Amino acid sequence: xxxxxxxxxxxxxxxxxxxxxxxxxxxxxxxxxxxxxxxxxxxxxxxxxxxxxxxxxxxxxxxxxxxxxxxxxxxxxxxxxxxxxxxxxxxxxxxxxxxxxxxxxxxxxxxxxxxxxxxxxxxxxxxxxxxxxxxxxxxxxxxxxxxxxxxxxxxxxxxxxxxxxxxxxxxxxxxxxxxxxxxxxxxxxxxxxxxxxxxxxxxxxxxxxxxxxxxxxxxxxxxxx
Amino acid sequence: xxxxxxxxxxxxxxxxxxxxxxxxxxxxxxxxxxxxxxxxxxxxxxxxxxxxxxxxxxxxxxxxxxxxxxxxxxxxxxxxxxxxxxxxxxxxxxxxxxxxxxxxxxxxxxxxxxxxxxxxxxxxxxxxxxxxxxxxxxxxxxxxxxxxxxxxxxxxxxxxxxxxxxxxxxxxxxxxxxxxxxxxxxxxxxxxxxxxxxxxxxxxxxxxxxxxx
Numbered sequence: 001x002x003x004x005x006x007x008x009x010x011x012x013x014x015x016x017x018x019x020x021x022x023x024x025x026x027x028x029x030x031x032x033x034x035x036x037x038x039x040x041x042x043x044x045x046x047x048x049x050x051x052x053x054x055x056x057x058x059x060x061x062x063x064x065x066x067x068x069x070x071x072x073x074x075x076x077x078x079x080x081x082x083x084x085x086x087x088x089x090x091x092x093x094x095x096x097x098x099x100x101x102x103x104x105x106x107x108x109x110x111x112x113x114x115x116x117x118x119x120x121x122x123x124x125x126x127x128x129x130x131x132x133x134x135x136x137x138x139x140x141x142x143x144x145x146x147x148x149x150x151x152x153x154x155x156x157x158x159x160x161x162x163x164x165x166x167x168x169x170x171x172x173x174x175x176x177x178x179x180x181x182x183x184x185x186x187x188x189x190x191x192x193x194x195x196x197x198x199x200x201x202x203x204x205x206x207x208x209x210x211x212x213x214x215x216x217x218x219x220x221x222x223x224x225x
Numbered sequence: 226x227x228x229x230x231x232x233x234x235x236x237x238x239x240x241x242x243x244x245x246x247x248x249x250x251x252x253x254x255x256x257x258x259x260x261x262x263x264x265x266x267x268x269x270x271x272x273x274x275x276x277x278x279x280x281x282x283x284x285x286x287x288x289x290x291x292x293x294x295x296x297x298x299x300x301x302x303x304x305x306x307x308x309x310x311x312x313x314x315x316x317x318x319x320x321x322x323x324x325x326x327x328x329x330x331x332x333x334x335x336x337x338x339x340x341x342x343x344x345x346x347x348x349x350x351x352x353x354x355x356x357x358x359x360x361x362x363x364x365x366x367x368x369x370x371x372x373x374x375x376x377x378x379x380x381x382x383x384x385x386x387x388x389x390x391x392x393x394x395x396x397x398x399x400x401x402x403x404x405x406x407x408x409x410x411x412x413x414x415x416x417x418x419x420x421x422x423x424x425x426x427x428x429x430x431x432x433x434x435x436x437x438x
Binding site: 005006007008009010011012013014015016017018019022024025026027028029031032033034035036038039040043052055064067068070073076077080085086090091094095098102104105108110112113114115117118122128129156157158160172173175192194196202203208210211212213214215216217218 | 250252253254255256257258259260261262263265266267268269270272273274275276277278280281282286326327342344345346347355356358359360362363364365366367368369370371372374375377380381387388389390391392393394395396397398399400427
Protein backbone atom coordinates (compact mmCIF):
# COMPACT_ATOMS: atom_id res chain seq x y z
CA UNK A 1 0.00 0.00 0.00
CA UNK A 2 1.10 3.57 -0.63
CA UNK A 3 1.17 4.24 3.10
CA UNK A 4 2.81 6.78 5.36
CA UNK A 5 5.36 4.15 6.43
CA UNK A 6 6.93 4.42 2.96
CA UNK A 7 8.96 7.47 3.93
CA UNK A 8 11.94 7.32 1.56
CA UNK A 9 12.40 10.56 -0.37
CA UNK A 10 9.96 12.76 1.55
CA UNK A 11 10.74 16.28 2.73
CA UNK A 12 9.54 18.15 5.77
CA UNK A 13 10.40 16.02 8.78
CA UNK A 14 13.27 18.21 9.96
CA UNK A 15 16.76 17.22 11.04
CA UNK A 16 17.82 13.85 12.42
CA UNK A 17 18.18 14.27 16.17
CA UNK A 18 20.26 11.58 17.90
CA UNK A 19 19.84 11.27 21.65
CA UNK A 20 23.14 11.16 23.55
CA UNK A 21 23.57 8.03 25.70
CA UNK A 22 20.20 6.77 24.53
CA UNK A 23 18.76 3.89 26.60
CA UNK A 24 17.56 0.76 24.78
CA UNK A 25 14.02 1.41 26.06
CA UNK A 26 12.55 4.69 27.29
CA UNK A 27 9.59 3.29 29.27
CA UNK A 28 8.68 0.05 30.95
CA UNK A 29 5.70 -0.37 28.59
CA UNK A 30 8.09 -0.26 25.62
CA UNK A 31 9.97 -3.22 27.10
CA UNK A 32 6.71 -5.13 27.47
CA UNK A 33 5.46 -4.30 23.94
CA UNK A 34 8.77 -5.42 22.48
CA UNK A 35 8.71 -8.72 24.36
CA UNK A 36 4.99 -9.37 23.82
CA UNK A 37 5.47 -8.87 20.09
CA UNK A 38 8.50 -11.16 19.86
CA UNK A 39 6.96 -13.84 22.11
CA UNK A 40 3.54 -13.96 20.38
CA UNK A 41 5.32 -14.22 17.04
CA UNK A 42 6.31 -17.73 18.13
CA UNK A 43 2.63 -18.76 18.48
CA UNK A 44 2.76 -19.39 14.75
CA UNK A 45 -0.53 -17.61 14.01
CA UNK A 46 1.03 -15.01 11.75
CA UNK A 47 4.21 -14.39 9.86
CA UNK A 48 6.60 -11.44 9.84
CA UNK A 49 5.05 -9.92 6.73
CA UNK A 50 1.61 -10.00 8.36
CA UNK A 51 3.12 -8.20 11.38
CA UNK A 52 4.59 -5.47 9.20
CA UNK A 53 1.36 -5.21 7.22
CA UNK A 54 -0.69 -4.85 10.43
CA UNK A 55 1.49 -1.94 11.61
CA UNK A 56 1.07 -0.26 8.24
CA UNK A 57 -2.70 -0.14 8.79
CA UNK A 58 -2.27 2.55 11.45
CA UNK A 59 -3.91 5.79 10.23
CA UNK A 60 -1.28 8.10 8.75
CA UNK A 61 -1.76 10.99 11.18
CA UNK A 62 -1.54 8.63 14.14
CA UNK A 63 1.54 6.91 12.69
CA UNK A 64 3.43 10.20 12.59
CA UNK A 65 2.26 11.29 16.04
CA UNK A 66 3.34 8.11 17.84
CA UNK A 67 6.57 6.30 18.56
CA UNK A 68 7.82 3.06 17.19
CA UNK A 69 6.63 0.77 19.97
CA UNK A 70 3.15 2.31 19.66
CA UNK A 71 3.20 1.14 16.04
CA UNK A 72 4.15 -2.31 17.29
CA UNK A 73 1.34 -2.24 19.86
CA UNK A 74 -1.17 -1.23 17.19
CA UNK A 75 -0.08 -4.10 14.94
CA UNK A 76 -0.09 -6.66 17.74
CA UNK A 77 -3.58 -5.71 18.96
CA UNK A 78 -4.86 -5.94 15.42
CA UNK A 79 -3.39 -9.39 14.77
CA UNK A 80 -4.62 -10.75 18.12
CA UNK A 81 -8.12 -9.49 17.32
CA UNK A 82 -8.13 -10.74 13.72
CA UNK A 83 -6.92 -14.18 14.76
CA UNK A 84 -9.50 -14.44 17.52
CA UNK A 85 -6.86 -14.74 20.24
CA UNK A 86 -7.90 -11.56 22.02
CA UNK A 87 -11.04 -9.65 20.97
CA UNK A 88 -10.50 -5.90 21.03
CA UNK A 89 -13.50 -5.35 23.33
CA UNK A 90 -11.88 -7.50 26.00
CA UNK A 91 -8.72 -5.44 25.89
CA UNK A 92 -10.68 -2.18 26.03
CA UNK A 93 -12.60 -3.41 29.07
CA UNK A 94 -9.48 -4.59 30.90
CA UNK A 95 -7.71 -1.31 30.14
CA UNK A 96 -10.54 0.65 31.75
CA UNK A 97 -10.89 -1.73 34.67
CA UNK A 98 -8.02 -4.02 35.71
CA UNK A 99 -10.57 -6.31 37.44
CA UNK A 100 -12.60 -6.83 34.28
CA UNK A 101 -12.78 -10.56 33.48
CA UNK A 102 -11.23 -11.95 30.33
CA UNK A 103 -14.31 -13.09 28.44
CA UNK A 104 -12.96 -15.71 26.07
CA UNK A 105 -11.60 -18.95 27.54
CA UNK A 106 -7.86 -19.78 27.43
CA UNK A 107 -6.66 -21.47 24.29
CA UNK A 108 -5.59 -25.02 25.16
CA UNK A 109 -4.03 -25.45 21.70
CA UNK A 110 -1.82 -22.37 22.01
CA UNK A 111 1.83 -22.99 22.79
CA UNK A 112 3.27 -19.98 24.52
CA UNK A 113 6.98 -19.37 24.20
CA UNK A 114 8.36 -20.53 27.55
CA UNK A 115 11.35 -18.95 29.27
CA UNK A 116 13.23 -22.25 28.93
CA UNK A 117 12.83 -22.09 25.14
CA UNK A 118 13.89 -18.48 24.69
CA UNK A 119 17.63 -19.06 24.04
CA UNK A 120 16.90 -21.67 21.37
CA UNK A 121 14.12 -19.56 19.85
CA UNK A 122 16.45 -16.58 19.53
CA UNK A 123 19.15 -18.66 17.86
CA UNK A 124 16.69 -19.68 15.17
CA UNK A 125 16.68 -17.59 12.09
CA UNK A 126 13.46 -16.25 10.67
CA UNK A 127 13.11 -18.86 7.97
CA UNK A 128 12.33 -16.17 5.42
CA UNK A 129 14.54 -17.99 2.96
CA UNK A 130 12.75 -19.76 0.15
CA UNK A 131 13.56 -23.46 0.16
CA UNK A 132 13.09 -23.91 -3.55
CA UNK A 133 16.04 -23.97 -5.86
CA UNK A 134 14.95 -21.53 -8.53
CA UNK A 135 17.00 -20.33 -11.47
CA UNK A 136 17.65 -16.57 -11.28
CA UNK A 137 16.16 -14.39 -14.03
CA UNK A 138 18.89 -11.76 -13.64
CA UNK A 139 22.59 -11.77 -12.90
CA UNK A 140 25.06 -9.17 -11.70
CA UNK A 141 25.43 -6.19 -14.07
CA UNK A 142 22.07 -6.83 -15.80
CA UNK A 143 20.05 -3.68 -16.46
CA UNK A 144 16.60 -3.74 -14.90
CA UNK A 145 13.63 -1.45 -14.54
CA UNK A 146 11.39 -1.46 -11.49
CA UNK A 147 7.77 -2.09 -12.38
CA UNK A 148 5.33 0.67 -11.52
CA UNK A 149 3.22 -1.29 -9.06
CA UNK A 150 0.78 0.21 -6.58
CA UNK A 151 -0.69 -2.75 -4.69
CA UNK A 152 -3.39 -2.05 -2.09
CA UNK A 153 -1.85 -4.68 0.20
CA UNK A 154 1.57 -5.05 1.79
CA UNK A 155 4.65 -4.62 -0.37
CA UNK A 156 8.37 -4.07 0.19
CA UNK A 157 8.71 -2.03 -2.98
CA UNK A 158 9.38 1.59 -1.97
CA UNK A 159 7.64 4.27 -4.03
CA UNK A 160 10.84 6.19 -4.72
CA UNK A 161 12.30 3.52 -7.00
CA UNK A 162 9.18 2.53 -8.96
CA UNK A 163 9.66 2.98 -12.68
CA UNK A 164 13.39 3.67 -12.22
CA UNK A 165 16.26 1.92 -13.96
CA UNK A 166 19.09 0.29 -12.09
CA UNK A 167 21.79 -2.32 -12.37
CA UNK A 168 21.78 -5.66 -10.59
CA UNK A 169 24.63 -5.55 -8.10
CA UNK A 170 24.15 -8.99 -6.58
CA UNK A 171 21.75 -11.91 -6.44
CA UNK A 172 20.75 -12.24 -2.76
CA UNK A 173 19.27 -15.73 -3.13
CA UNK A 174 15.70 -17.02 -2.90
CA UNK A 175 13.33 -15.51 -0.35
CA UNK A 176 9.65 -15.62 0.54
CA UNK A 177 7.60 -12.96 -1.27
CA UNK A 178 6.15 -10.46 1.24
CA UNK A 179 3.27 -9.28 -0.94
CA UNK A 180 1.61 -12.72 -1.02
CA UNK A 181 2.92 -13.92 2.34
CA UNK A 182 1.35 -10.95 4.16
CA UNK A 183 -2.00 -11.75 2.54
CA UNK A 184 -1.75 -15.46 3.52
CA UNK A 185 -1.66 -16.31 -0.18
CA UNK A 186 1.48 -18.42 0.01
CA UNK A 187 5.23 -17.84 0.14
CA UNK A 188 5.79 -17.57 -3.66
CA UNK A 189 9.57 -17.86 -3.21
CA UNK A 190 11.72 -15.95 -5.67
CA UNK A 191 15.11 -14.34 -6.10
CA UNK A 192 15.87 -11.05 -4.41
CA UNK A 193 18.39 -8.79 -6.10
CA UNK A 194 20.41 -5.91 -4.73
CA UNK A 195 19.74 -3.28 -7.37
CA UNK A 196 22.00 -0.24 -7.62
CA UNK A 197 20.39 3.06 -8.63
CA UNK A 198 22.25 6.26 -9.43
CA UNK A 199 20.97 9.09 -7.25
CA UNK A 200 20.47 11.08 -10.47
CA UNK A 201 18.09 8.37 -11.77
CA UNK A 202 16.04 8.54 -8.55
CA UNK A 203 16.12 12.27 -7.81
CA UNK A 204 17.05 13.99 -11.04
CA UNK A 205 20.15 15.58 -12.53
CA UNK A 206 20.82 17.86 -9.54
CA UNK A 207 21.63 14.87 -7.30
CA UNK A 208 25.33 14.21 -6.58
CA UNK A 209 26.96 12.21 -9.37
CA UNK A 210 28.79 9.91 -6.96
CA UNK A 211 25.75 8.93 -4.89
CA UNK A 212 24.04 5.55 -5.30
CA UNK A 213 21.19 3.79 -3.53
CA UNK A 214 21.05 0.01 -3.26
CA UNK A 215 17.59 -1.51 -2.82
CA UNK A 216 16.83 -5.21 -2.28
CA UNK A 217 14.05 -6.07 -4.72
CA UNK A 218 12.11 -9.27 -5.37
CA UNK A 219 11.95 -10.68 -8.89
CA UNK A 220 8.24 -9.80 -9.25
CA UNK A 221 9.12 -6.11 -8.82
CA UNK A 222 11.54 -6.10 -11.76
CA UNK A 223 11.61 -6.29 -15.55
CA UNK A 224 14.54 -6.30 -17.98
CA UNK A 225 15.59 -2.85 -19.19
CA UNK B 226 10.04 13.36 14.83
CA UNK B 227 10.52 10.48 17.14
CA UNK B 228 7.24 10.33 18.96
CA UNK B 229 9.14 9.62 22.11
CA UNK B 230 8.84 13.20 23.22
CA UNK B 231 5.15 12.42 23.56
CA UNK B 232 5.17 11.78 27.26
CA UNK B 233 1.67 11.33 28.54
CA UNK B 234 2.80 10.19 31.97
CA UNK B 235 2.75 13.76 33.20
CA UNK B 236 -0.41 14.88 31.45
CA UNK B 237 -3.06 12.42 32.42
CA UNK B 238 -2.24 11.42 35.97
CA UNK B 239 -5.51 12.72 37.31
CA UNK B 240 -7.59 10.94 34.65
CA UNK B 241 -7.19 7.52 36.17
CA UNK B 242 -8.14 5.86 39.37
CA UNK B 243 -4.84 4.42 40.48
CA UNK B 244 -5.15 1.62 42.96
CA UNK B 245 -1.55 1.74 44.09
CA UNK B 246 -1.00 5.43 43.56
CA UNK B 247 1.41 4.77 40.69
CA UNK B 248 0.56 7.07 37.80
CA UNK B 249 0.58 5.24 34.50
CA UNK B 250 0.07 6.72 31.05
CA UNK B 251 -2.80 5.59 28.83
CA UNK B 252 -0.48 3.46 26.74
CA UNK B 253 1.14 1.92 29.83
CA UNK B 254 -2.28 0.97 31.20
CA UNK B 255 -3.22 -0.55 27.88
CA UNK B 256 -0.02 -2.59 27.68
CA UNK B 257 -0.49 -3.81 31.24
CA UNK B 258 -4.04 -4.91 30.37
CA UNK B 259 -2.76 -6.64 27.23
CA UNK B 260 -0.07 -8.56 29.08
CA UNK B 261 -2.43 -9.65 31.86
CA UNK B 262 -5.00 -10.99 29.38
CA UNK B 263 -2.42 -12.81 27.24
CA UNK B 264 -0.91 -14.36 30.36
CA UNK B 265 -4.32 -15.55 31.63
CA UNK B 266 -5.06 -17.11 28.26
CA UNK B 267 -1.76 -18.98 28.27
CA UNK B 268 -0.51 -17.12 25.21
CA UNK B 269 2.60 -15.69 26.86
CA UNK B 270 4.88 -16.68 29.73
CA UNK B 271 5.85 -13.53 31.70
CA UNK B 272 9.22 -15.11 32.55
CA UNK B 273 9.92 -15.50 28.83
CA UNK B 274 9.07 -11.82 28.35
CA UNK B 275 11.54 -10.85 31.10
CA UNK B 276 14.22 -12.97 29.47
CA UNK B 277 13.62 -11.46 26.02
CA UNK B 278 13.88 -7.96 27.47
CA UNK B 279 17.03 -8.76 29.42
CA UNK B 280 18.64 -10.33 26.35
CA UNK B 281 18.13 -7.29 24.15
CA UNK B 282 18.67 -4.71 26.88
CA UNK B 283 21.85 -6.07 28.43
CA UNK B 284 23.37 -8.85 26.29
CA UNK B 285 22.85 -8.34 22.56
CA UNK B 286 24.08 -4.92 21.49
CA UNK B 287 26.66 -2.96 19.50
CA UNK B 288 29.47 -4.48 21.60
CA UNK B 289 28.94 -7.60 19.45
CA UNK B 290 29.51 -5.65 16.26
CA UNK B 291 32.46 -3.81 17.77
CA UNK B 292 34.20 -7.14 18.39
CA UNK B 293 33.63 -8.13 14.76
CA UNK B 294 35.07 -4.80 13.55
CA UNK B 295 38.11 -4.92 15.86
CA UNK B 296 38.94 -8.40 14.69
CA UNK B 297 38.59 -7.38 11.03
CA UNK B 298 40.99 -4.48 11.71
CA UNK B 299 43.65 -6.80 13.09
CA UNK B 300 43.20 -10.01 11.06
CA UNK B 301 43.28 -9.63 7.25
CA UNK B 302 42.16 -13.23 6.60
CA UNK B 303 39.20 -12.75 8.96
CA UNK B 304 38.30 -9.50 7.22
CA UNK B 305 38.38 -11.16 3.81
CA UNK B 306 36.00 -13.89 4.97
CA UNK B 307 33.77 -11.37 6.74
CA UNK B 308 33.31 -9.34 3.56
CA UNK B 309 32.68 -12.52 1.55
CA UNK B 310 30.22 -14.18 3.93
CA UNK B 311 29.29 -12.05 6.92
CA UNK B 312 26.52 -14.44 7.98
CA UNK B 313 28.86 -17.40 8.45
CA UNK B 314 31.55 -15.39 10.22
CA UNK B 315 29.29 -13.76 12.80
CA UNK B 316 27.57 -17.12 13.37
CA UNK B 317 30.95 -18.60 14.27
CA UNK B 318 31.37 -15.78 16.79
CA UNK B 319 28.04 -16.75 18.35
CA UNK B 320 26.09 -13.74 17.06
CA UNK B 321 23.60 -15.55 14.82
CA UNK B 322 19.92 -15.21 15.26
CA UNK B 323 16.91 -13.04 14.81
CA UNK B 324 16.82 -10.28 12.24
CA UNK B 325 19.94 -11.71 10.66
CA UNK B 326 19.09 -14.41 8.11
CA UNK B 327 21.76 -12.94 5.87
CA UNK B 328 24.33 -10.38 6.94
CA UNK B 329 26.31 -8.33 4.44
CA UNK B 330 29.28 -6.35 5.74
CA UNK B 331 30.22 -3.20 3.81
CA UNK B 332 33.75 -1.84 4.04
CA UNK B 333 34.20 1.92 4.28
CA UNK B 334 37.38 3.26 2.68
CA UNK B 335 38.71 6.76 1.96
CA UNK B 336 37.12 6.44 -1.52
CA UNK B 337 33.76 4.74 -0.74
CA UNK B 338 31.38 5.43 2.14
CA UNK B 339 28.42 3.18 3.02
CA UNK B 340 25.28 4.20 4.90
CA UNK B 341 22.47 1.87 6.06
CA UNK B 342 18.77 2.69 6.38
CA UNK B 343 15.37 1.02 6.34
CA UNK B 344 12.97 3.47 4.70
CA UNK B 345 9.91 1.22 5.14
CA UNK B 346 10.23 0.32 8.83
CA UNK B 347 13.29 -0.28 11.02
CA UNK B 348 15.14 -3.35 9.75
CA UNK B 349 18.48 -3.51 11.52
CA UNK B 350 21.09 -6.22 12.19
CA UNK B 351 19.93 -7.11 15.73
CA UNK B 352 22.48 -9.91 16.12
CA UNK B 353 25.45 -7.56 15.85
CA UNK B 354 24.02 -4.16 16.83
CA UNK B 355 21.09 -4.94 19.14
CA UNK B 356 17.90 -2.89 18.84
CA UNK B 357 18.01 0.30 16.77
CA UNK B 358 18.10 3.79 18.30
CA UNK B 359 15.05 6.07 18.00
CA UNK B 360 16.62 8.32 15.34
CA UNK B 361 17.18 5.31 13.05
CA UNK B 362 13.44 4.53 13.21
CA UNK B 363 12.39 8.17 12.91
CA UNK B 364 10.78 9.89 9.92
CA UNK B 365 13.64 12.40 9.41
CA UNK B 366 16.25 9.64 8.96
CA UNK B 367 14.08 7.24 6.96
CA UNK B 368 12.91 9.98 4.57
CA UNK B 369 16.25 11.68 3.95
CA UNK B 370 18.89 8.94 4.14
CA UNK B 371 18.05 8.05 0.52
CA UNK B 372 17.21 11.55 -0.76
CA UNK B 373 19.87 13.67 0.96
CA UNK B 374 22.38 11.31 2.54
CA UNK B 375 25.19 13.89 2.51
CA UNK B 376 22.95 16.30 4.39
CA UNK B 377 22.15 13.61 6.95
CA UNK B 378 25.85 12.87 7.37
CA UNK B 379 26.56 16.57 7.93
CA UNK B 380 24.00 16.54 10.76
CA UNK B 381 26.09 13.80 12.34
CA UNK B 382 29.15 16.02 11.94
CA UNK B 383 30.43 13.89 9.09
CA UNK B 384 31.05 16.04 6.02
CA UNK B 385 31.94 13.85 3.05
CA UNK B 386 34.25 15.04 0.25
CA UNK B 387 32.74 15.41 -3.24
CA UNK B 388 35.28 12.88 -4.50
CA UNK B 389 33.99 10.17 -2.15
CA UNK B 390 31.45 7.73 -3.59
CA UNK B 391 28.43 7.34 -1.31
CA UNK B 392 26.43 4.12 -1.30
CA UNK B 393 23.19 4.02 0.67
CA UNK B 394 21.70 0.59 1.46
CA UNK B 395 17.93 0.47 1.95
CA UNK B 396 17.10 -2.69 3.94
CA UNK B 397 13.88 -3.54 2.10
CA UNK B 398 14.29 -7.35 2.28
CA UNK B 399 15.64 -9.76 4.92
CA UNK B 400 19.27 -8.99 4.12
CA UNK B 401 20.85 -7.02 6.95
CA UNK B 402 23.76 -4.64 6.53
CA UNK B 403 26.58 -3.64 8.84
CA UNK B 404 29.30 -1.15 7.99
CA UNK B 405 32.94 -1.96 8.65
CA UNK B 406 34.28 1.51 9.46
CA UNK B 407 37.79 2.72 8.68
CA UNK B 408 40.36 2.08 11.37
CA UNK B 409 41.49 5.45 12.71
CA UNK B 410 45.12 6.51 12.59
CA UNK B 411 46.96 6.44 15.88
CA UNK B 412 45.74 2.97 16.83
CA UNK B 413 48.73 1.04 15.52
CA UNK B 414 49.69 -1.85 17.75
CA UNK B 415 46.47 -1.74 19.76
CA UNK B 416 44.96 -5.00 21.01
CA UNK B 417 41.68 -6.23 19.58
CA UNK B 418 40.00 -5.51 22.90
CA UNK B 419 41.21 -1.92 23.03
CA UNK B 420 40.18 -1.37 19.41
CA UNK B 421 36.71 -2.77 20.11
CA UNK B 422 36.28 -0.20 22.88
CA UNK B 423 36.41 2.72 20.40
CA UNK B 424 34.05 1.26 17.78
CA UNK B 425 30.69 3.02 18.01
CA UNK B 426 27.22 1.87 16.98
CA UNK B 427 26.88 4.91 14.71
CA UNK B 428 30.06 3.98 12.82
CA UNK B 429 28.59 0.53 12.05
CA UNK B 430 25.42 2.18 10.62
CA UNK B 431 27.67 4.50 8.61
CA UNK B 432 26.55 7.86 10.01
CA UNK B 433 29.84 8.62 11.73
CA UNK B 434 33.47 7.60 11.40
CA UNK B 435 35.44 6.17 14.28
CA UNK B 436 37.32 9.15 15.64
CA UNK B 437 41.08 9.17 16.27
CA UNK B 438 41.95 8.28 19.86
